[in-house]
Amino acid sequence: MKRDFAPKVKLRRGIVIYKRRRRWWYFGFFVLLVFLGILAFYAYNNVFASETVPKLTGKSLEESKDLTGQEGFGLKISKEFSKYPEGMVISQTPKSGELLNRGGIILLVVSRGTKRTLSEEVSTGAKNPLPAESEKIELEAKKEADDEIFQTKASKWVVCIDPGHQEHANISSEPVGPNSSITKEKCKGGATGINSKTPEYKIVLQMGLKLRDLLEKEGVKVVMIRITNDVDISNAERAQIANKAKANLFVRIHCNGSSNASSNGIMILYPSKNEWCAPIYNESKRAAQFVQQELVGACGRPDKGIVSRGDITGFNWSKVPVILPEICFLSNPEEDALLNKESFQNEVAQGLFKGVMKYLESGA
Numbered sequence: 001m002k003r004d005f006a007p008k009v010k011l012r013r014g015i016v017i018y019k020r021r022r023r024w025w026y027f028g029f030f031v032l033l034v035f036l037g038i039l040a041f042y043a044y045n046n047v048f049a050s051e052t053v054p055k056l057t058g059k060s061l062e063e064s065k066d067l068t069g070q071e072g073f074g075l076k077i078s079k080e081f082s083k084y085p086e087g088m089v090i091s092q093t094p095k096s097g098e099l100l101n102r103g104g105i106i107l108l109v110v111s112r113g114t115k116r117t118l119s120e121e122v123s124t125g126a127k128n129p130l131p132a133e134s135e136k137i138e139l140e141a142k143k144e145a146d147d148e149i150f151q152t153k154a155s156k157w158v159v160c161i162d163p164g165h166q167e168h169a170n171i172s173s174e175p176v177g178p179n180s181s182i183t184k185e186k187c188k189g190g191a192t193g194i195n196s197k198t199p200e201y202k203i204v205l206q207m208g209l210k211l212r213d214l215l216e217k218e219g220v221k222v223v224m225i226r227i228t229n230d231v232d233i234s235n236a237e238r239a240q241i242a243n244k245a246k247a248n249l250f251v252r253i254h255c256n257g258s259s260n261a262s263s264n265g266i267m268i269l270y271p272s273k274n275e276w277c278a279p280i281y282n283e284s285k286r287a288a289q290f291v292q293q294e295l296v297g298a299c300g301r302p303d304k305g306i307v308s309r310g311d312i313t314g315f316n317w318s319k320v321p322v323i324l325p326e327i328c329f330l331s332n333p334e335e336d337a338l339l340n341k342e343s344f345q346n347e348v349a350q351g352l353f354k355g356v357m358k359y360l361e362s363g364a
């Protein structure tokens with residue numbers, strides 16, 4: 001019994017001590033491996049994985065893609081009007097000769113050719129969209145921060161688009177202007193198609209989104225008051241969103257309605273010179289004139305002119321130039337049918353877009 005018992009204890013002790021030593025040894029080895037791994041990673045990235053950025057300025061976009069593809073670089077491209085031929089790289093970041101990690105992004109500005117003025121545009125075919133596409137082609141765009149660097153010329157402008165009304169009217173009241181004792185409904189229900197029964201809020205959202213796309217293609221920053229119908233935003237709140245965005249222009253899209261089914265055509269409302277809107281009166285009127293002219297030209301409906309109004313909450317709360325295009329009458333059978341057609345909505349969006357751009361380019 002004794003002989004059997006003694007070696008067993010020794011054996012147990014031996015195992016315990018042995019195991020402890022081995023753990024320390026494993027741990028040390030593991031730390032060393034991690035250290036070497038990190039060292040190798042840095043060495044690889046700094047010495048072996050970086051490449052010299054080739055000279056792309058002055059080359060064609062196609063050539064640049066070939067050159068950078070071989071080196072494993074990604075490209076982020078933005079297009080701008082310039083005096084250089086269309087498709088030519090006019091600047092690059094980082095510059096040629098600098099080191100960049102494989103897979104890194106080179107930002108390129110590519111020429112869109114000479115800019116045609118909007119009046120040339122109109123005379124060469126009013127129904128055509130602006131020439132070369134201006135959208136950013138993004139290849140392996142990794143960092144959102146790059147967008148900041150890559151603002152094209154037009155992005156100095158902000159346009160706020162308010163597709164009028166909403167799915168459910170809000171009839172509780174709000175002051176018609178700051179400190180006003182007069183109140184109005186927060187958001188009235190709009191018109192409805194006399195035959196189609198399509199509600200105004202649906203049509204103006206569709207047109208608003210089309211206008212947004214056209215402006216964004218041109219590099220203009222767009223703030224949408226709403227992109228769905230199921231919202232609850234009062235008219236005063238809408239104006240305050242435009243103020244906060246410091247919009248160069250606040251465009252409130254509506255369709256008209258009348259008890260007289262023969263009423264038709266397009267008009268634009270703009271603020272009056274009342275106690276709230278005097279500072280934005282001139283610019284709003286100027287914008288209304290530009291947009292009305294382009295809108296009527298683009299969709300060929302009767303011109304009902306521009307009209308100033310002092311009783312509109314969404315104007316009185318606005319501190320930025322504001323217009324409210326009343327695009328045709330949903331109470332008119334012919335215009336109701338047109339407003340429900342995608343092709344007509346495209347013409348409206350083109351007209352709004354051209355008018356807004358003309359206003360912005362005139363020194364907004």
Ligand SMILES: [Zn+2]
Nearest residue numbers: 164190254255
């Ligand atoms: Zn309306």
